[in-house]
Amino acid sequence: MITRQFGSEVRWMLRRPRTLIGLFGLVLVPIIISFGIWTAGDGDSGGPGLAGILKGNGLVVPIFTLFLSINLLLPLVASIWAADGLAGEAQHGTLRGLLVAPVSRVRLLFVKLFGLAAMSLFAVTLMAVVGIIAGTAFLGTDGMMTLSGTTLDTGEGLVRIALFIVLITFQMVSIGAVALAVSSTTEHPLVVQAATMTTIIVFQVLGQFSSLDWLHPFLITTGFPGLLDVMRDPIPVDQIWDSTLLAGCYLLIGTGLAAMRLITKDS
């Protein structure tokens, strides 16, 4: 029963025109990045330009793409899905239909969370795959140069990309879980998106003030840069672990609040 509901949820999300448009927009990012690097050409001063430095380093493109996107684009997409999941269903009157079917409210939340996680994984993987293809096409692939200066072979590089996909997806789902909590309180999807994006932006601004450094360990956005450690050799796990743990707290708190709200909600 639950697998059938999961399936229905993912199919429903994939059928939405806005999901398809969103996914299309997401895959443009790695293509544009690859193209941008490729056309950067050689530097004016005769030295090697960006393209020259990154020549043969196509595998950097997916990492760079995801790292760039987790700051704004992926939270936006997660917030849209979370908004449609509860607030949108309430707005269309379809939430009532699900509840009298009946789907228990806790199970409904898990169905929504699963849909969000599945689609996030799909979107992030899609971006990475397109990033690998575009990066290879424009820059060529000859192993992966790490931030530590060593070069990994292509297989090892792909493993690093896979790890990064999982880490980024987890961050995205955690933000989505908090957005689901907001989504459970309203019938207006736009409120959910606005609240989520405002929070992400405000967090990033707060993260700039060193006078507020006591606050930084609590901001999910503070954890994003540390994830780039997957590009080091060997991988230092401390920052990655901290970031993931922080996201896990957001996931738990978001899910908990959403469940509390849903259980007592009148619809």
Add this chain to the structure above:
Amino acid sequence: MTTSTSAPVTAGKSTAVAARTRGLRKEYGSTVAVDRVDLELPEGAVLGMLGPNGSGKTTTIRMLLGLVRPTQGEIELLGKPLPDGAEQALPHVGALVEGPGFHPFLSGRENLIRCAAFEPLLDKRDIKQAVEDAVERVGLAQAAHRRYRGYSLGMKQRLGLAAALLVPRKLVVLDEPTNGLDPAGTREIRKIIAELHAAGSTVLVSSHLLSEVEATCTHVAVLHRGTVVAQGELTELLQAGGSALQVITPDVETALSALRSAKISARPLGEGLRVELAGTSAPQVIETLVKAGVGVYEATRWKTGLEELFARLTEAEEAERGMSAVDTLDGGPR
């Protein structure tokens, strides 16, 4: 229409009930939407829930379906207490509440398939067939492939009904099912309600269209200002509603005083009087009038229709509050 259970309403407590509420109350902030609602829905009945807009019909229905938590009171649905028993009871309940709710970017059929995926009683293999059957049943087969976005109000309503009928139900709750339907659509809804009734399902249908309820229901509950002011079998309610006598006379004043001294309640209406037959009979009234020397041109038995019953029930309350002295009984003798 005869009910399968011919037991009188007074014995209702011993007959099986599909749903029952006790002392139901719902507050939204400082407004009380529903108060002291004791509703009894006998098994196999078609209960028409009547009430003006804002009388608490939809709130009561939403509480019955576990969508809204009552502030106070108990609900029993198909023998299970809510909210704890909701998961056992609700699979057997089909509902169309507050208008149909569907996704505009999906076709009617796809919408139903999504609903069906969440129906616990529906086996995965049977979903396709159940959806086709439901679509056929509500006369939407031609439009099932079209996007819901382009549906007319009537088609949306039909799709909502189809969703409620995806699985054979013990109880079907229809909130204003004929909203937006043309006369043909209304007739079809009536037919579907009759079919459900014949198949032994219990039906709860709310409406503000009295003719609708009179035509389809075996039982009636009248809500007014958030509380049940009358409920029971339709025929009994209409009888208990008391009958009246419409008397045409030129001498209204004399007639009124004669009746009053005989302790018979009456009031001027149109060209004559309306005499309540509670505690008296038509011959007695006429005798009183004739003895007082009042010329009686015509006396007609006023048979209570649902419309009048409804008006009196909702009006009585208002009169109690001293709010209305307006006579809204503008219907004539039938």
